[in-house]
Amino acid sequence: MSAADLKAILLSKSVRTGTFTLASGKTSDLYIDCRVTTLDPVGANLVGELGWAAVREKIQTEGRSIQAIGGMTMGADPISLAVGMTSARNHPTEALQVFTVRKEPKGHGQGKQIEGNFQAGDTVIVVDDVITTGGSTLKAIDAIEREGGKVAFALVLVDREEGGRQAIEARGIPVVSLFSRSTLL
Template structure:
């Protein structure tokens, strides 16, 4: 597997290098962990301390937007399953806004809201719009696929699934086979020295 960031890291790109270092400092823990997929792992990547960090968030926005642009993905809205996707999408829409690009965000609830309008997808409407589903990290792709299904139910036109850290455990293959859209990731576990 080749990640987007690995190409930038080979060129010693400041954003990719600094973000990789921050991921290792703030988001990676070593030990024995059970993942949301039920799999056992000797490291855990909790991206929230990074994606909500004052320095990490802007770097996430720059890297994810750069990755999507480099892949030629055109989109009008970005979001995914709460809560891992929320700070990633927010970082991207702020980065886009700084470049005078109109990118909206959206949030996918784990379950439709039990009151009010009963929505599962919140934010500016995405029906008929080109959207990207994001996730902070992925093992099997289950969270991203839950978001894909919800977005398609409300008429969003998914262009890609984008992830910051891919654990190299089959998420890419699963998501591309089931969703029919490209799966992009910024860092593999190898890029982070976790292989």
């Protein structure tokens, strides 16, 4: 299984052309719904393998210790879980715990905004499926930092190349993307 296999699934299932209004409110000729790919068993396995390879290379190159991976629900959830599961299967001593960031703190129970395997002091990878302006990734970063986490870098399935990478990197957080608009199309 390879990047070409994942690209084929993304192009077949997730990429649409036409006229679309994005979450940012901008109009675009391209819509990418990565959930259709990341919730596909073959797509999820590919995301896990390719995502873990990219993450592990970045971690080893920088000599970082990373405890967990997660991002804004729902787009980041299957990516984070796939990468975490692959890390546990291939390198159990380096296995990444997985968490999810709610859009708003929960209105009951412990009132958490971050659920799962995250604790203050963790150094984490923030995940997003698609970045356009970087807004949802930055919102997840804000929540993680507010809860005492440190974001080492961002892992993104597709960078639409519309300023999101620059907005995230302006916060001092490098972005690793598996695909960009230009490499996908």
